[in-house]
Amino acid sequence: MRLPRLFRTTPFRLTLLILILFASAASAFLAYIYVATAGEATRRTDQEITREMHSLVAAYDRAGVDAVNQSLIERAASERPFLYLLMTKGQKRISGSIEESPVEKFTGAPAWTSFSVTDQDAQGHTVKHPARGLQQQLRGGQILFVGADVGEDQAYVDRITRALQGAAALVVVLGLGIGVLVSRNVTRSMVGLTDVVDAVRNGDLGARAQVRGTRDEFDELAAGINEMLDRLERSMAGHRHAGDAIAHDLRSPLTRLRARLEVAYLDVEAGKGDPTQALAQALEDTDGVLKTFGAVLSIARLQAAGAAPDPVLFDPSELAANISELYEPLCEDKGIDFAAELSKDLQARGNREFLAQALANILDNAVKYTPSGGAIMLRVRRRSSGEIEFSVTDTGPGVPDGDRERVVQRFVRLENSRNEPGAGLGLSLVAAVAEAHGGRLELAEGPGKVGELGPGLRVALVLPRPT
Amino acid sequence: MRILIVEDDLEAAEAMERGLTEAGNVCTRAADGEEGLAAARDGEFDVMIVDRMMPKMNGVQLIETLRREGDQTPVLFLSALGEVGDRVAGLQAGGDDYLVKPYAFAELIARVEALARRRETGSVQTLLRVGELEMDLIGRTVHRQGKEIDLQPREFQLLEFMMRHAGQSVTRTMLLEKVWEYHFDPQTNVIDVHISRLRSKIDKGFDRPMLQTVRGAGYRLDA
Numbered sequence: 212m213r214l215p216r217l218f219r220t221t222p223f224r225l226t227l228l229i230l231i232l233f234a235s236a237a238s239a240f241l242a243y244i245y246v247a248t249a250g251e252a253t254r255r256t257d258q259e260i261t262r263e264m265h266s267l268v269a270a271y272d273r274a275g276v277d278a279v280n281q282s283l284i285e286r287a288a289s290e291r292p293f294l295y296l297l298m299t300k301g302q303k304r305i306s307g308s309i310e311e312s313p314v315e316k317f318t319g320a321p322a323w324t325s326f327s328v329t330d331q332d333a334q335g336h337t338v339k340h341p342a343r344g345l346q347q348q349l350r351g352g353q354i355l356f357v358g359a360d361v362g363e364d365q366a367y368v369d370r371i372t373r374a375l376q377g378a379a380a381l382v383v384v385l386g387l388g389i390g391v392l393v394s395r396n397v398t399r400s401m402v403g404l405t406d407v408v409d410a411v412r413n414g415d416l417g418a419r420a421q422v423r424g425t426r427d428e429f430d431e432l433a434a435g436i437n438e439m440l441d442r443l444e445r446s447m448a449g450h451r452h453a454g455d456a457i458a459h460d461l462r463s464p465l466t467r468l469r470a471r472l473e474v475a476y477l478d479v480e481a482g483k484g485d486p487t488q489a490l491a492q493a494l495e496d497t498d499g500v501l502k503t504f505g506a507v508l509s510i511a512r513l514q515a516a517g518a519a520p521d522p523v524l525f526d527p528s529e530l531a532a533n534i535s536e537l538y539e540p541l542c543e544d545k546g547i548d549f550a551a552e553l554s555k556d557l558q559a560r561g562n563r564e565f566l567a568q569a570l571a572n573i574l575d576n577a578v579k580y581t582p583s584g585g586a587i588m589l590r591v592r593r594r595s596s597g598e599i600e601f602s603v604t605d606t607g608p609g610v611p612d613g614d615r616e617r618v619v620q621r622f623v624r625l626e627n628s629r630n631e632p633g634a635g636l637g638l639s640l641v642a643a644v645a646e647a648h649g650g651r652l653e654l655a656e657g658p659g660k661v662g663e664l665g666p667g668l669r670v671a672l673v674l675p676r677p678t
Numbered sequence: 679m680r681i682l683i684v685e686d687d688l689e690a691a692e693a694m695e696r697g698l699t700e701a702g703n704v705c706t707r708a709a710d711g712e713e714g715l716a717a718a719r720d721g722e723f724d725v726m727i728v729d730r731m732m733p734k735m736n737g738v739q740l741i742e743t744l745r746r747e748g749d750q751t752p753v754l755f756l757s758a759l760g761e762v763g764d765r766v767a768g769l770q771a772g773g774d775d776y777l778v779k780p781y782a783f784a785e786l787i788a789r790v791e792a793l794a795r796r797r798e799t800g801s802v803q804t805l806l807r808v809g810e811l812e813m814d815l816i817g818r819t820v821h822r823q824g825k826e827i828d829l830q831p832r833e834f835q836l837l838e839f840m841m842r843h844a845g846q847s848v849t850r851t852m853l854l855e856k857v858w859e860y861h862f863d864p865q866t867n868v869i870d871v872h873i874s875r876l877r878s879k880i881d882k883g884f885d886r887p888m889l890q891t892v893r894g895a896g897y898r899l900d901a
Contacts, residue, residue: 501780502863512761520763536832537858540871568862575865637865 222397226390230383237382241375249368253343256361257323260345263293264357271349279355280306294328294344294358302354312356314346321347328360400429407436416444446514461500468496510643519562519647524677527566527599528553531591534567538574546583552590559599560677561648566601569644572637573603573670580607585664597676598650604657606664615654641672650674679703679724679794684714684740685756686732694727697783698790711735718744723751724794727786730757730768738771745772752793756781765861784895788847795843808844809901811880811888813837822880832857833876840876840889840899849896873897 270278276297283295283306296307302317304310313326324346327339344358403421410418419440420433475489513519535551542549559566570589577587585606594600610618619642642652650673657667681703685691688709695705706721708714712734718726730737741753755773757764765776775789806813812821813834820827820837829837835857840848850869854860873889881887890898 498782502865505863509761520761533858537860537864537868537872540875541866541868544871544874564861567860571860571862571864578866 220394220398220401223390223394226386226393230386230390233386234379234382237379241379245371245375249371252368253361256343256359257345260293260343260357260359264345264347264355267295267355267357268347268349271351271353271355275351276305276353279349283307294342294356294360296356296358298354298356300352300354305353307356309356309358312346312354313342313344313358314356317346317354319348321345326358328358330360397429404429404433404436407440411440416440416447442517461503464496464500464503468493468500471496506640510640513565513643513647516647518649519565519644522560522562522648524558524560525563527557527559527601527674528555528591530563530567531570531589531601534570534574535589537571538578541578542587545578545581547578547581548586550586550588552588552592554592557591557593557599558677559674561674565644565647566672566674569641569672570601570603572641573601573672576637576670577603577605577607577668580668581605582607582664594673599674599677600671601674602669602671604667604669606657606661606667609657609666609668610654612656619652619654638670641670645672645674648674679790680722681705681790682708682714682717682721682723682726682751684708684711684717684726684732684737685729686710687729693783694786697787701787703790711737711740714740715743718749718751719747725790726751726753727790728753728755728773730755730759730764738768741772754786754789754793782849782894784847784892785849785851788849788852788895791846792843792848792852795846806838806841808841808899809888810884811841811899813841820880822884827879829876829879832872833879836872836876837880840897844899844901847892847895847898852896 267279267282270282279297283297286293286295287308294307294309296309296312297305298307298312299305302312309328314322314324322345323343325341325343328342330338330340340360340362342358342360342362344356346354346356348354407418407420419437422430422433422437424430471489471493475484475486475493478484478489479486531551531553535549539549574587574589581587587606588604590600590602590604592600592602619638638652645652653671653673655669655671657665657669660666679702681698683691683694683698683705685694685707686709691707691709695707698705706717706723708717711732714726714728714732715735718740726741728737728740732740735743737755737757741755744751752774753772755768755776756779757768757776758779768776774793777786777789804815806815810823813819815838818834820829820834836853839853839857851863853869853873854862854864873891877887877889881889888900890900892898
């Protein structure tokens with residue numbers, strides 16, 4: 212049989228253990244109280260009986276049975292009389308306040324006994340009182356019994372015993388109760404987390420633990436789990452999308468490549484046609500596929516690492532100056548007006564090589580889409596927030612507002628640019644580089660429409676303020 | 679040239695050997711790191727082409743061992759690992775150049791030739807001379823047929839590299855790596871534009887062009 216979940220939890224087991232320890236300590240404590248109170252009452256009664264016995268024995272020793280009888284008569288009038296019985300050697304009653312001795316088998320040695328006496332209370336009901344007594348043989352052979360009604364003492368002892376039992380019960384019940392409460396509380400927190408883990412195990416990556424805002428360790432754990440799942444989900448989504456995208460973007464060039472080779476093969480087999488051109492084209496296609504593949508790998512590695520490797524402090528304007536030096540002649544050749552506006556004395560932190568590549572990709576795109584007669588402006592500046600911004604503004608056709616989000620995704624190229632060369636990975640890689648630096652990629656409209664030109668595109672790679 | 683190829687992919691090694699042999703080299707092959715180490719200790723080579731990931735002893739261990747033993751033969755690493763860190767690790771181990779797989783064969787040949795050539799020019803030169811072209815590395819001046827040619831700093835570096843590798847094919851990737859120190863492939867023909875600018879400066883107005891375009895490979899500066 213399986214225990215209910217509550218009783219299987221670690222907090223409940225711990226509570227039980229603590230309860231057992233606590234109950235043991237409480238028992239010892241209660242036992243001491245019992246000995247110190249109830250035991251004391253019994254001892255006091257026994258002492259009184261012994262003292263009375265001694266005084267009667269002393270009277271007997273002085274003047275025999277008569278002295279004892281005399282003492283008994285005197286004592287009968289006192290407020291709390293003892294119970295007396297004086298007997299012959301053969302245990303026949305001589306005198307006393309009770310009829311017969313409660314001691315059953317008397318051997319001659321002093322003997323203690325507990326018994327009960329019948330009495331009548333104020334209402335005339337017969338009640339039994341507990342009593343204790345001592346019986347011992349006198350020097351002349353007679354037997355003397357002295358007893359005492361311990362009814363009041365016993366009631367006191369009983370009260371204490373009952374109180375102690377109650378206290379013990381209270382300890383156990385309260386302990387269990389607290390245990391259940393603590394367990395329920397802890398378990399409820401844990402159950403939330405366990406449910407999330409179960410859901411994730413069953414494939415629901417969207418499951419999230421509830422953060423209750425108590426800022427305790429469970430909240431911290433829940434927040435940690437959520438963050439971990441966020442990252443996992445993003446990464447999984449990235450991989451899934453990458454899978455689709457790779458299939459999409461590699462399949463078409465591979466299909467083209469295959470077709471080209473097949474046609475060339477058939478032509479050569481039929482003895483017509485020159486395979487050289489087909490082979491050259493096939494090589495070019497292969498290079499295209501490999502480039503796409505390389506870009507996918509770079510993006511995947513950046514995303515998997517989560518952070519740019521080997522970050523250093525550097526001057527972003529110097530990096531931009533080097534890249535613009537590389538691209539300026541290309542722009543000039545294409546009849547594009549290139550300008551760079553680079554703020555001085557800036558510092559950024561990052562991987563120079565990845566950032567240079569990202570900037571090169573942005574410029575590649577700008578050059579590709581800006582027609583002759585257009586302009587490209589590269590700018591590096593510090594935003595008022597302290598972030599470092601690299602921006603490239605062109606006067607190309609731009610990207611419609613609704614599509615801007617999409618072009619950053621892997622492989623996406625807008626339909627009307629499908630026939631342009633390039634794997635369509637440029638901006639995705641830039642976005643991956645930006646994210647790996649804790650920054651972001653922003654797309655906005657360029658300078659607007661002027662005649663044939665525009666409205667243009669403004670691409671900004673924003674790096675966080677260096678720390 | 680005598681070339682040692684240490685590569686565990688037999689098909690790739692065979693293709694490499696055939697291509698390099700056709701280009702007029704003598705090749706020796708080793709199929710793993712240990713075999714490569716033995717071959718390198720036994721023979722004299724002008725260049726070693728070493729795959730980074732191999733059974734028994736990987737390329738980095740192999741080159742580290744050889745360098746410790748005082749072997750200074752130029753090494754070209756081949757690797758499927760192309761990230762910055764991988765490349766740096768390869769060069770730190772004692773590699774002289776690093777080529778990421780897959781590569782165009784023209785790229786491989788150009789780099790092997792560049793490595794072998796580098797070894798020949800041991801002493802420090804202050805003046806480079808290729809045919810009619812003269813470059814003064816201290817004065818930062820260039821003359822052709824005694825006529826001074828005015829170059830931008832980057833054009834100067836570009837020409838210096840071409841002159842140091844005169845007569846050899848130099849690929850666009852090599853130029854981007856060695857002159858600009860960028861290790862990525864731009865999607866656009868940025869290098870071509872720089873070369874054509876340089877060409878217009880050193881060849882325009884002269885009877886014979888020196889800066890040649892090599893189809894499928896890159897460029898070559900002929901004397």
